Amino acid sequence: MTFFGALGTAVQGITAQATAIGHISDNVANASTIGYKQVNTLFGDLVNNKVIGDSKIIDSNKHMGVTATADFGNRRQGTIIRDGSNTTSIAVNGAGFIPVSRATGVDALTREPSGFEDTTYYTRLGDFRMESSNRLVNSAGFYLQAVTAQPGQTVNLDTATPGDFVVDTRPIAAVPTSTVGYSINLPATALAGKEIVTGIGVIDAESNEQNFQLIWTKTGNNTWDLNINTTQATPNNFGPITYTFNNGVLATAVTADPNATIADGANGAIWVDVAVDYGSGSQTIRLDMGSNGVVDPTELPSLTQYAGEDREASNISINQNGLRGGEFKYVSFEDDGRIMYNYENGRSAIGGVIMLANFREPDRLERLDGTVFTESTASGEVVFGRPTSGTNGVGGFITGALEQSTVDIAEQMTRLMVAQQAYSMNGQVISAADTMLSRAVDMKR
Template sequence: MSISSSLSAGVAGLAANSTRLATISDNIANSSTYGYKKATTEFESMVLNQNRSSGTYSAGGVIAKTGRMISENGPLVPTSNATDIAVNGRGFLPVTTSTSMANDNDDLLMTTTGSFETDKNGVLRTKSGLVLLGWPANADGKIEESTQIRDSVGGLQPVVINANQTAADPTTAITLGVTLPAEDPKPGGYTTTVEYYDNLGARQNLTINYVPSATTPNAWQMTITDPSGTTATCNLTFDSTRGSGGNLASASGGGYDAGTGNLTFNLGGDAQSPLTINIGKPGSQTPMRQLSSNYDPKGIAKNGSPVGNLSGLAIDENGYLQATYDTGFVKTLYQIPLVDMANPNGLTSLDSQTFKISAKSGSFYLWNAGDGPTGTVQGNAREGSTVDVAEELTNLIQTQRAYSSNAKVIQTVDEMLQETTNIKR
């Protein structure tokens, strides 16, 4: 009966608008929640089979479909905490729960932002218990590609930061910016001590002797000696022609490579501890020169640093979590990948602005931040809520009017049914 279907349609309208009111309430309540993705409600009509020739119509009503705009990005909000992390663009940070980590469970969760801090064990986590995951770096700060499993969480590990850690950066390269005198050099030559840092961060000294040839003009013999007594000898000849005068003309011996301008010196005779010493390529502007001036070794430069204490953390746009030490040394500790899938809006929404892979979302893939379809990683920032409060308040007024209208339909049907009952009396 049409009047009965009208009552059913009115009830369906009340239920549908109640659902919409629930999503609006959720959105307004979370308008200041970092990383919150607004919920949406869409109405779809329900149509009953109609017999047009009968001259009657039965109302089908309406049904509400809810969803969440997970792919929509909120504004980035700057913060003062270096380990506040947000995704700028597409992609998700890989996280897990404290319980999953304790149970060695590889259950992957995802979020677009988090305020991460180290706990008493050095684990980087949020106050809600989300643990950040990443690919760990080797002792030398390099990420091995073999650990970067892209379609599984097998290579990911909880990010752990030891607040009391120390690190040293051994010297691997020295540039000999030395000017040798072309006129009246000392017969015994010159000696320079160059400080470097060994593999343990200790200060060591290289002794470098420059002895002029007694028979060949513009020729010198350079001898390098380390604390173990290991030596290397290189014979140098300098150019005296117009335009190239003073630059290195040739060099031989001591592991010198004319193609790179570098001399390779194995500290302690160990091939696993090479030291690259740059003196320049013949025929070019070289750091080592011979000019009519005094002996000048002030242009010597080197890399490396002594042992330093951890002073800060930072994450760059490519997802590299780096530690800074009080010596100025910067070392990569982890690389944080970004998780992506075919349909982000198909993810299952969980508490604390986290999401989980579902059949609707498709399988996930771990990208380097900034590669493929993914965005970048932003440190010192949080992603704001995607809720527009003004829009939600407008929707609230519309929903209230629609609810009242459906209630009026039910009231009218009730009055008509009462009239029908009175006819029988």
């Protein structure tokens, strides 16, 4: 190798080490950046080959050198730390990226996004917050993309593609009561005239809780009358419905009330249908008392007459399927990617699903500012999968948590010392070659 070859190789060495120091600098600067992936440096030697016939040999008269290229560790998993204060923080555990979009501008009046780029970006930065446009945006300014769930619509998540997602903050509608599940064991030893009162609040179409009272009166041996009291409705009373028991189970059920439709247990079912109007239209409510001939009186629902302690009713259970409406309260994420709308009345509903994006070569994604990546030819095309489902090679989510930077400061300091020494030694080579060249020139004088 000539003097000039040595100089060229040393210059390449300095350039390569400067590149490595640049990568180390980026890593150290982003040691606290959520979702950041450490960049390492790969060094490769350069050999000038000389072709002689069909063979390739090293020409010792030509200098060799070194190259430095970035090694992106996008696959590397960062430490996950809980962030319980935010219901829309989410960390990716395993392979995959969260799809996001970037706004093209902001409306001057509303300060909301005026539009979005066509490009889909991918990130591991999951510190989302809901902004005034009801979209979920992370600290880098990228907006969450998800599959939106529509009421009454079935979505195939195996083929669904995420898109612009807007949180629906409208109140959730009431679900009027249609069924009251009821179990009771009437005391066989009770005296005639014994009255047992139970009841429950039912929900009308206007989301109001209304009275639904059940009054049992023993009228004779093994015979009970049931009256259903709906004082706030029209009509406000149904019955009596007369139930006769034999050996603890229902024998007959009859009523003279034309407003009550009954199933007497002859075909197994025991129920009473009543149509009530609480001021918001007719509403049919079924009092479901299960199946006749239930051996175990604790089986729900059920209607039996066995001896009870102190001649009182037992095994009483009552529930209803109505749900009150409510105002939107907050949005939250689940580990399976579901986006949940939570309401002030304690109800919740699925608003959408966050999918995970995977690539054949995630380390070959193109890096951009804001801890985001874009698809490249080398990375392969994006494939979406459901979190924690095992589909398409994606990982899962941990909600209320954030993935920390993969940078190890101690490791970076060690790499920096090595790079500094290598940089210095390459400088020494240049100085030595320069001195030798100067002396060679002086010898000719």
